[in-house]
Amino acid sequence: MEKIAFLGLGRMGLPMARRLAAAGHPLTVWNRSPGRADGLTENRTEDRSEDRPGGVTVAATPAEAVRGADVVVTMLSDPAAVAEVAGRCAAQLAPSALWIDMSSIGPRATAELRDRLPDGVALVDAPVIGSVGPAATGDLVVFAGGEDADVDRAQPVLERLGRVRRCGGPGSGAALKVVVIGAIVASVTALGEVVAVADELGVPREQVREVLSVGPLAGVVARAFSTESDFPVRLAAKDLALAGGGPVLRAAREVLLADPSIAERDLSAVVPAPRAAAV
Template sequence: MSMEIGFVGLGMMGLPMLENLARSDSDDRILAHDRDPARLERLHAHPAWGRTLRGAGSLDELAGCDILITMLPDSAVTNAVIEGAPGRPGLMTLLRPGALLLDMGSSDPAQTLRLAPLLRAAGLALVDAPVSGAVAKAAAGTLAIMAGGDAADLERARPLLSRMGATLIPTGAVGSAHAMKALNNYVYAAGLLAASEALLIARRMDLDLDVFTDVLNASSGRNVATETKLRQFIVPGSYAGGFALALMAKDLRTADALQAHAGVRVGQLSLCAGLWQRALAEMEPGVDNTRIHQYLERLNASEMAAHPA
């Protein structure tokens, strides 16, 4: 039985995810919406455009969707789409009872937990299903997807999620996936920070950076950052890793809030989050997360100027 599926958010990750969603042989009808009309125009070359895939000029056109996917940058934007804004109804009002909402962005789990009962009261279900893997895996359809919510809702969402990802991990109750995603991004951010600092030291010592990267990736220092960011984007200086520094800083603020809520006071997470937040404040707007290495270079130069040997 075919469904009508809505997809809101055609950014760097959302667009390739939607393109994979629409490549299925299914008869499902897909409506895509983004507040930037230029992003919708990119879909015109998709083989399904005009048949099972078309654009929606407003949220109102998504009212008949059985499943609605959001892939938005943060909870503030997601909340505005779901709850509405002055003079503009949100999906909570527009969708029919029985519809399922999939929030695939890296939202604040506290906001996810706040929204879930409100949606339930409106007859709607919510699954938080954030992704990991960056743009390359979004394009390949090989993302890792975490999913929190009722088992029946997860099974309902599974066929759609499988079109966008290679790994689906049920995480428990609604909100749990967003919490795990924030903590995962902390571990990644700490690894990238350590790798960037080590690379800075290696460069100052005139070590061969390609060889040093090989050493890291063959040794216990290996992590996702050393495997997918150093040689590819940091050593050559392209800094095009496919994930904004601002979004990383946002995810670390979320993880830091989780730490406080859990009553953990070790301090490492707060140090990491604080450094990324300072980088966000001091770097140019819109830069990639791999430019944390460039920020460390600037920080080191500033410290050396202030405290010469």
């Protein structure tokens, strides 16, 4: 198996790296905050009959992590983080390395990352749809963009993490992710406002949820009332900024940023809490 460097062990990155380690890939990991790799070194292959360790090394720097790696996977928070990490390690990449960026950074930052990489290093943009639970079970949806040969090479790694949808040439995965997440975040934010209107009008919340759940908004309702997802509001606002768009997306972003107390909570926090019963 190809040697993988995995950079970024946050909410999503850690369970994704754990899946690659469990599959037996030689894995070197790095994270800005130390200690996130605890437990990864005990992973074993998914085929328990082999019962062999999926060797994991923890690197002190991004440059140390990518040195000698065949494949580099990044799962970082935003365009600035990806650019900063690339600046610290690009010079150490092997000439035939493949960089798979699974962060949500949009097509412009993806193109800038491509320009930072040395000649001979290929890039596949492969952002994902899904939260921490699907990341742990390998049920993410992966939007892969890049040259066909590069996506072919990335496919075995990506399939360990989720269902791969090939989107087209370089930057196409990053572009589709921006479109899809913009629709999801804006819709959930709008639904939160609709629920507040229902509260004002005295319409029982469960009645609203029941009626909307059997119509075209069923998926949005399920996401808005989810108790299992873990997609922080601050990252949802970041993704809307990447989308740009017109007044609707800008207004949704303003709503997300208006209450700093929910910044680290899941997107479902935009649905107002039920009012306390009168006494």
